[in-house]
Structures are given as structure tokens and as C-alpha cells.
Amino acid sequence: MLIQTASWGELEIETTQIYHFPKGVPGFEEETEFALIPLEEDMFAYLQSTKEQELAFLLADPFNYYPDYEFELPEADKDELQIESKVLVRCIVSLKDKVERSTLNLLAPIILNPDKQLGKQVILHNSAYQTKHLLWSEDNRIASLKAGE
Known part of the structure; x- marks a missing residue:
């Protein structure tokens, strides 16, 4: 499929990369289909709307940065x-001008x-x-290095 x-x-993406979000994503409830596009080394991925080319979220595996992250679904x-x-489980990354100030949304x-x-x-x-x-x-850099071993 081409998006x-x-x-x-x-x-070009595979149909296995497409995820259906029945209620959309908060703030984008009308967007219900997204492709999960892994980036090199699988440290990050993009969640790209299949219909709206401008709508994409940068995602990261929170356990690579916060190994003690836990919650009850x-x-x-x-x-x-x-x-x-x-x-x-993936979390949205907010990139900042100074990359070291980038954040991860662990609440949602x-x-x-x-x-x-x-x-x-x-x-x-x-x-x-x-x-x-x-x-x-600093603690997350060490955990991230260990996870990549």
C-alpha cells in the first residue's frame, strides 16, 4: 500500500504495519488508521496517519529509557x-531545539x-x-546503552 x-x-508500507485506532488519538479523533514505521535500529518509530500526510508522531520504547516504567492496563x-x-507499548517523543531537552510522554x-x-x-x-x-x-543514557547490548 502506498501512503x-x-x-x-x-x-510503500505493508498491511501488517497498519493499526486501527477505533477512537482515533486524542485531539485527532477522526484519524483512525496509522502505519507504524520503524526507524533504523528500532530505537524509534513513526506512527503515520494513512490519510493525512502531515500527521505523524515520533514514538520510542519507554523501557529503553525508563526500565522501571510500569502501569496496570x-x-x-x-x-x-x-x-x-x-x-x-510506545510513548510519544517531543523533540526540542536542543535535542537533550527532548521529552517522552509516560502519562499517555x-x-x-x-x-x-x-x-x-x-x-x-x-x-x-x-x-x-x-x-x-544521564540515568537514561546508561539504561539505553545497556538495552542496546
Whole structure:
């Protein structure tokens, strides 16, 4: 399938890369289909709308930067995403002018079911996590290096 992107122009993707977000993403509820496009070394990926070329989110695996990151996914979300075994957790990265000030949104992770190709951004209620955790703090650099070993 060919999609149009702002960053790469026309891009061919596999149907296995497409995730359906039944309720969209908060702020973009009308956009319900996104392609997960891994970047080199799988440290980052883009979640690219299949219809709106200007809409894409940079994602990272939060466990590479915050190995102790944990939360309980509510049963209602598990049911909605039809999660039985496999699940991918990714968080939105906000890039800053000074890259070392870039942040990761741990409060609202993107939950993906690769078996059913379903996705949802889940807001964690009653959580100590915030929308802006430094991506590259000194502790995170060490954890990231260890994860890449």
C-alpha cells in the first residue's frame, strides 16, 4: 500500500504495519488508521496517519529509557484492544531545539496489539507519570546503552 508522508514523500508500507485506532488519538479523533514505521535500529518509530500526510508522531520504547516504567492496563482497554498475549507499548517523543531537552510522554502511552492491529493512546489516571520526562537524562543514557547490548 502506498501512503503520502510529509517526511518521506510517497512510502510503500505493508498491511501488517497498519493499526486501527477505533477512537482515533486524542485531539485527532477522526484519524483512525496509522502505519507504524520503524526507524533504523528500532530505537524509534513513526506512527503515520494513512490519510493525512502531515500527521505523524515520533514514538520510542519507554523501557529503553525508563526500565522501571510500569502501569496496570485497565481491563476495559485490554478488552477494547482485544489483547490476549502480545502487546507493544510506545510513548510519544517531543523533540526540542536542543535535542537533550527532548521529552517522552509516560502519562499517555500508545498501546498496540500487533496480533489484531489495534491501537489506542491510554491516559493513565492516578499516576505519578507526566507528559514530559527527559528522554536523555544521564540515568537514561546508561539504561539505553545497556538495552542496546
